[in-house]
Each structure stands twice: as C-alpha cells, then as structure tokens.
Amino acid sequence: MRKLIAGNWKMNGLASSLAEIEALKGLTGEATCDIVVCPPFTLLEKAAERAKDSVVIIGAQDCHPQISGAYTGDVSAQMLVEAGARFVILGHSERRVFHNESDAVVSTKVAAAHEAGLTAIICVGETRAERDDGKVIEVVGGQLRGSIPAGATSSNVAIAYEPVWAIGTGLVPTIDQIEEIHSSIRQTLEERLGEDGRRVRILYGGSVKASNAADIFGATNVDGALVGGASLKAVEFAGIISAAA
Ligand code: PGA
Numbered sequence: 001m002r003k004l005i006a007g008n009w010k011m012n013g014l015a016s017s018l019a020e021i022e023a024l025k026g027l028t029g030e031a032t033c034d035i036v037v038c039p040p041f042t043l044l045e046k047a048a049e050r051a052k053d054s055v056v057i058i059g060a061q062d063c064h065p066q067i068s069g070a071y072t073g074d075v076s077a078q079m080l081v082e083a084g085a086r087f088v089i090l091g092h093s094e095r096r097v098f099h100n101e102s103d104a105v106v107s108t109k110v111a112a113a114h115e116a117g118l119t120a121i122i123c124v125g126e127t128r129a130e131r132d133d134g135k136v137i138e139v140v141g142g143q144l145r146g147s148i149p150a151g152a153t154s155s156n157v158a159i160a161y162e163p164v165w166a167i168g169t170g171l172v173p174t175i176d177q178i179e180e181i182h183s184s185i186r187q188t189l190e191e192r193l194g195e196d197g198r199r200v201r202i203l204y205g206g207s208v209k210a211s212n213a214a215d216i217f218g219a220t221n222v223d224g225a226l227v228g229g230a231s232l233k234a235v236e237f238a239g240i241i242s243a244a245a
Pocket of ligand 1: 008162166169170206226228
C-alpha cells in the first residue's frame with residue numbers, strides 16, 4: 001500500500017514558515033509515498049501556491065460540519081477546498097479535549113469533508129489511564145465506529161492511531177503494541193467497509209521522528225504517519241518521508 005505521511009503543524013507557522021514547504025520540495029524529489037502538510041488556516045492558500053506542481057499536498061486541521069452559516073470563527077470544508085486543501089485532519093485529540101468534540105461531531109465533520117471532496121484523516125487514540133485500565137481496544141474501537149460516517153471509503157478516509165500519551169512527549173508504544181491496535185483497527189474497518197476496509201491507510205502518530213520512523217513503518221498494518229513536532233522542519237520531516245520509501 002502506498003504510504004501516507006502527513007505533517008500537522010498545529011498552531012505553529014507564520015508566513016516565514018512557508019520556506020519549509022519550499023525546502024521540502026527540494027528534499028523529496030519523486031516521492032514514493034503521499035506527502036501532506038497541514039499548516040494553520042491562515043497559511044493554507046499560500047502553502048498551496050508554494051506546493052503547486054510538486055509532490056507536496058496541502059491539508060487543513062479541522063472544518064465545520066456545515067457548508068456556511070452563522071458560526072463565528074469557523075471554517076467550512078468548501079472554504080478549505082477553495083484555499084487549496086485536499087486533506088483535512090479531523091477528531092485530533094487536541095480538538096476532542098480542548099473543543100469537546102464527540103465522535104458524533106467528528107462523524108458529521110468527516111461527512112462534510114467528503115461532501116466537499118476532501119480526504120479526512122480521522123484521529124483516534126487512548127489516554128494513559130485508559131491504557132493502564134486495559135481498555136485500549138475498546139476505546140479506540142468505539143471512537144472509530146462513532147467517527148466514521150456513511151459513505152466512507154478507502155479513498156476518502158485514512159485513520160490515524162495516536163495514543164494521547166505519546167503526543168509531544170517523546171514516548172512511543174512498542175512495535176507490538178502498535179501492531180496490536182492497528183490490527184484491531186483493520187478488523188473494525190473491514191467490519192464497517194467490507195473488503196474496502198483492507199485498503200484504508202492506518203497511520204501511526206505520536207512522537208514520530210526520523211530516528212524511529214523506519215521501525216514504526218516496518219510494523220504490520222502501519223501505512224504511514226501523522227507527525228506533529230517533527231513536521232515543522234523540512235529536513236526532519238524529509239527524514240521520516242525517506243524512511244517510508
Ligand atoms: P507529535 O504530534 O508528533 O508532536 O507527537 C503528533 C500529533 O499530534 O499529530
């Protein structure tokens with residue numbers, strides 16, 4: 001399966017950061033995987049201009065479930081498409097925690113993204129306490145079933161398994177732990193989407209770096225990565241991309 005490596009800049013990046021996209025283009029050449037960079041809303045259009053005619057695809061970090069309306073401060077999926085995005089990250093744990101996003105809300109956002117023609121990267125993952133309680137499979141399975149809307153296919157959805165305790169901490173699950181949960185995600189996807197569930201890309205996210213990427217990509221059912229901190233600098237991000245090749 002062609003791997004998908006997505007960088008999530010979160011609330012980082014001013015116009016000067018667009019130089020990283022420029023640098024990434026030079027470092028990646030003919031990529032053998034899909035490369036997505038998700039800058040903040042304010043940089044989407046300029047980022048898409050910089051990425052034009054290159055292997056770098058631009059994505060966003062959230063969208064509203066509605067196409068338009070009285071939703072102060074929100075941005076619709078259609079607006080993202082117009083700004084040049086082709087992907088959108090939805091249900092990231094930081095959205096689930098800081099903006100109280102439930103599975104039901106995530107599911108409506110994914111449906112809106114699909115309606116606008118975007119591919120959604122749906123994030124799921126357990127907290128440390130849930131792992132310690134032995135509830136990982138149950139929690140992640142529940143998030144997954146609740147967050148995938150009707151109409152999802154392997155071409156408009158990717159799943160990112162991101163243990164909350166591994167995000168920005170430098171902590172990473174063991175390869176066995178990653179394989180265990182990715183195989184249960186695969187099973188849920190097959191139950192939900194039938195044979196097409198085998199083709200949905202399942203990304204791992206949480207403290208991925210150039211130095212640990214090759215091990216993670218070697219794991220069964222790991223079809224790419226969602227990268228936060230290490231995506232901010234083109235050289236580090238390109239190191240992760242080359243580990244996927
Ligand atoms: P991190 O973040 O790579 O900085 O741990 C990953 C994410 O939140 O998507």
